[in-house]
Amino acid sequence: MEEEAKRVKFYKAQVWGQIEEKSIPSRYMKNRIILLSVDPYHLFTSWEVMEKPPFIIRVFDFTRRFFPQYNEVFSFKVESDVGNWYMNGKPSAVYLAQIGKVKEGKFILIAQSNIVQMPNGSVSTSRICMEMRKIRIEEKKILKEEKMEHAYER
Amino acid sequence: MKDDLGFLNLVLHAHLPYVRHPEFDDFLEEDWFYEALWETYIPFIDMLERLCYEDVDFSITLSLSPTLCSMMEDELLTERFLRKMENLKGLIFKEKERLKNTAFEKSVGMYEKRMKKIEEIISRYNPVTKAFKRFFEEKKLNLITTSATHIFMPHLRYAGKANEAQIKIGIEYLKTVFGRRPKGFWLPECGYYRGVEDILEKEGVEYFFGETHCIMYADHYPKRGVYAPMFTENGVACFARDTESSRQVWSAREGYPGDFDYREFYRDVGFDAPYDYIRPYLHKDGVRGNTGLKYYRITGSNVDLGKKEPYDPEAARKKTIIHAEDFLFNRQKQMKYLNTIYNRKPIINAFYDMELFGHWWWEGIDFLEEVIRKIERFNIKLITPDEYLDVYPENQVSRLNESSWGWKGYGETWLNGTNDWIYRHLYEMEDRMEEMAKKYKDTKDKRILFILSQMARELLLAQSSDWLFIMHEGSCRQYAERREKLHINRFNHMYENLKKNFIDVEFAEESYKKDNIFPALNWKVYAC
CATH class of the missing domain: 3.20.110.10 (Glycoside hydrolase 38, N terminal domain)
Structure with a gap:
């Protein structure tokens, strides 16, 4: 009995295999870098570049965006054209990443990421308190709903 | 009171x-x-x-x-x-x-x-x-x-x-x-x-x-x-x-x-x-x-x-x-x-x-x-x-x-060494979906409409946090990985065909038989 059970399982696996025969794409032929916050202290980046490695990834601190120059926090060399990496960050800071190559001492930009704001990670020291009153009028809502139904038609 | x-x-x-x-x-x-x-x-x-x-x-x-x-x-x-x-x-x-x-x-x-x-x-x-x-x-x-x-x-x-x-x-x-x-x-x-x-x-x-x-x-x-x-x-x-x-x-x-x-x-x-x-x-x-x-x-x-x-x-x-x-x-x-x-x-x-x-x-x-x-x-x-x-x-x-x-308390469960490989696919799929949705926004061809709605289904299913969660937890991990790969593969297959102007509605129908979620799905949200 148990033997036959194993055979059934094996057969099942084969059927599955056929459906997903292909492996998922390793490259999408695109220059791209994504930056995400994992938690208040960690960043994650994922990239794909259509050129040959090595590349330089530069991470900028955008928190004080009115400074004449954005702060480059750190940069590092990567040896693959498709990859992921985790980095340290600071709570509430704003970051941006760039990937590029260094030619003759100059950084040549290939792709730039989105801007990430890190979570706060602690209780605020600001004691300013704003209050808001929300007026909830049924009529207003009904109008709104009608309007949306047109924008989202079937 | x-x-x-x-x-x-x-x-x-x-x-x-x-x-x-x-x-x-x-x-x-x-x-x-x-x-x-x-x-x-x-x-x-x-x-x-x-x-x-x-x-x-x-x-x-x-x-x-x-x-x-x-x-x-x-x-x-x-x-x-x-x-x-x-x-x-x-x-x-x-x-x-x-x-x-x-x-x-x-x-x-x-x-x-x-x-x-x-x-x-x-x-x-x-x-x-x-x-x-x-x-x-x-x-x-x-x-x-x-x-x-x-x-x-x-x-x-x-x-x-x-x-x-x-x-x-x-x-x-x-x-x-x-x-x-x-x-x-x-x-x-x-x-x-x-x-x-x-x-x-x-x-x-x-x-x-x-x-x-x-x-x-x-x-x-x-x-x-x-x-x-x-x-x-x-x-x-x-x-x-x-x-x-x-x-x-x-x-x-x-x-x-x-x-x-x-x-x-x-x-x-x-x-x-x-x-x-x-x-x-x-x-x-x-x-x-x-x-x-x-x-x-x-x-x-x-x-x-x-x-x-x-x-x-x-x-x-x-x-x-x-x-x-x-x-x-x-x-x-x-x-x-x-x-x-x-x-x-x-x-x-x-x-x-x-x-x-x-x-x-x-x-x-x-x-x-x-x-x-x-x-x-x-x-x-x-x-x-x-x-x-x-x-x-x-x-x-x-x-x-x-x-x-x-x-x-943050996003680590859904973004760590066990599941981070998925994100570049999800980001790319979203781009591809929007590209096709915009391209065929005004089409009247029912076959294309059907393919696009199935592409949206595959995309949505690939985006489930559950697969990432399961990969992180470890049990039933193979199933979660298979599901991710399956939806990514089906989606990309339909996208590539559509890009080549090859309208393969049968594949979309076959996929729909299995994953028929949201029958009245409106993919046009990706087009605006």
Whole structure:
């Protein structure tokens, strides 16, 4: 009995295999870098570049965006054209990443990421308190709903 | 109302990933749904019926995810569920003979009763969503929903319209099933990020739910802690979870579910009974597994599975009363204290995964019922967020903190070494979807319309946070990886064909036969 059970399982696996025969794409032929916050202290980046490695990834601190120059926090060399990496960050800071190559001492930009704001990670020291009153009028809502139904038609 | 000490906002989140495999006669992972139905949702409906019949005054919030709702509405799954129950009934019948005059007799009787209840409920409400519709209309259930396939939003916020489409499709689906747009929204995994409120506001959502530090770590110090909601800058309210009430119920160690009199989850007759006897009630592959019949109690901390003692349904039932009273007593004490420091009545936000009750904690539904029945005696009022906002329309405003209710409180569960490889595919798929949606926005070709809607389905299913969660947790990991790969492959196959102007509608139809979620899906949200 148990033997036959194993055979059934094996057969099942084969059927599955056929459906997903292909492996998922390793490259999408695109220059791209994504930056995400994992938690208040960690960043994650994922990239794909259509050129040959090595590349330089530069991470900028955008928190004080009115400074004449954005702060480059750190940069590092990567040896693959498709990859992921985790980095340290600071709570509430704003970051941006760039990937590029260094030619003759100059950084040549290939792709730039989105801007990430890190979570706060602690209780605020600001004691300013704003209050808001929300007026909830049924009529207003009904109008709104009608309007949306047109924008989202079937 | 005048004498009330405060409010309890009870929110139950009902969700399961979309698992439906018509290509197999018997599929192991579909069991998640069947177990949830007979252990949690049907007893829950039974409880609501009883409370309504006895005219108990209550209103609780239920967040029903579109994927779970689709499975409840699905004919094939309902049919399979009934077949499963027939089979289980057969086993119970045999067990009654086998365990006559033993310590397990009472437990068998309990399962027998449950089977009768299931028949009754299904005869009245088929599909079971009908029951939710009824209680929604009677205003006993405040029915809300979550995103289409439970996407973890913070990590896909830079992926074009991914979150917007998820929210729109989710809300629209709930409206087609229940006839009304929900006023509230459950952020999957309580995953909040700044900016999601803009999408919610556009969809007419008035409030959502966040983890404790969503409010506690806001840009401004929350003057009423989590015991009042906070408005985001555009006026959508956030109700944040109270840690005390959640720990008492959630925690398997310190919480109620770990009581020694409660039923042991991991000792199942599927593993205990002689193989030839139990074989017809196992999956077709014949591997020993859960049947759902469990006859032992937890017995003690660190007691070996083999040394557990027989379960006594009556003793367990008595415990639920004690625990419900303890829960309410503690909320009362908490509220009395909060009344001394705040100038308004506190609201305690207690959020739970619905499946905790019944599935993981067998007696959980009885506990819920006791809480609802006894709450008035403790001078606490059950309230829904809309009712609360009518009582207290003025609340503090701030920019809230990105957070989730997952492990460590942020996004690590859904972004770590086990699952980070998925993100570049998800970002790329979103781009590709929008590219094709824009290209064929005005097309009249029905075949292309169909292919695009199936592409959207595959995209949505690939975005489920569940696969990432399972990969992180480790068990059933292979299944989660397969599902991700499957949806990515199907999606890319359709995209590439469409790009080559090769219209292969058969492939899309074949995929639709298997994954038929959201039949009326509108992919045009990706085009605007």
